[in-house]
Structures are given as structure tokens and as C-alpha cells.
Amino acid sequence: MDIEKLLEEATQIEEKSEFIVSWFAKKYKKTIRRVGHLNKEGCRTWEDYKGNKFMCFWDPIINRYTTCINPVITYKKGVN
Numbered sequence: 001m002d003i004e005k006l007l008e009e010a011t012q013i014e015e016k017s018e019f020i021v022s023w024f025a026k027k028y029k030k031t032i033r034r035v036g037h038l039n040k041e042g043c044r045t046w047e048d049y050k051g052n053k054f055m056c057f058w059d060p061i062i063n064r065y066t067t068c069i070n071p072v073i074t075y076k077k078g079v080n
Contacts, residue, residue, distance in 0.1 A: 016060040020075040023068040033074075034059050034066055 017035035025032050036057035038044070042065065045055045056067045 013060055018077050019073050021055065021057065021068060021071045021073050023071045032068070034068075035061060036066065040065075 018037040022033040036059050040058040043057050055071045059066045
């Protein structure tokens with residue numbers, strides 16, 4: 001793959017995403033990191049009765065919804 005095409009693809013993914021989120025997946029016994037955004041219908045955050053936080057977001061790299069438990073947002077675009 002050409003370096004210029006790779007840089008162009010990385011720029012497009014960055015433009016499509018709002019944040020980087022990470023969470024520990026018990027099933028795989030490791031921390032997962034993904035980019036995503038909440039601009040698609042069905043994306044939301046909520047909390048269960050035990051205090052666990054959930055987030056459903058759109059992942060522009062794999063083009064599908066992803067759900068995570070107790071996420072940590074490590075980077076967010078926009079004015080802080």
C-alpha cells in the first residue's frame with residue numbers, strides 16, 4: 001500500500017470519529033481501544049442498576065455498532 005493512500009485513509013477515519021474509547025473485555029482478558037462517534041441513530045449511553053456504565057457507538061473503521069461496559073474515553077474532539 002502506498003504511504004500517501006495510507007495517510008489519506010487515516011485522515012478520513014479521524015474526520016469520521018469523535019473519540020477514542022477503551023474498556024477491559026473479560027471475554028478476551030485484555031483492554032480494547034476503538035475510535036467512534038455517537039452521531040448515528042441507536043448510539044447511546046446508559047447505566048444499569050448495579051452502577052455499570054454502557055455505551056453503544058458507531059465504529060467507522062469496521063462500519064458497525066460496538067457496545068462496551070465501563071468505557072474510558074481517552075480523547076474527544078471539540079472544545080473542552
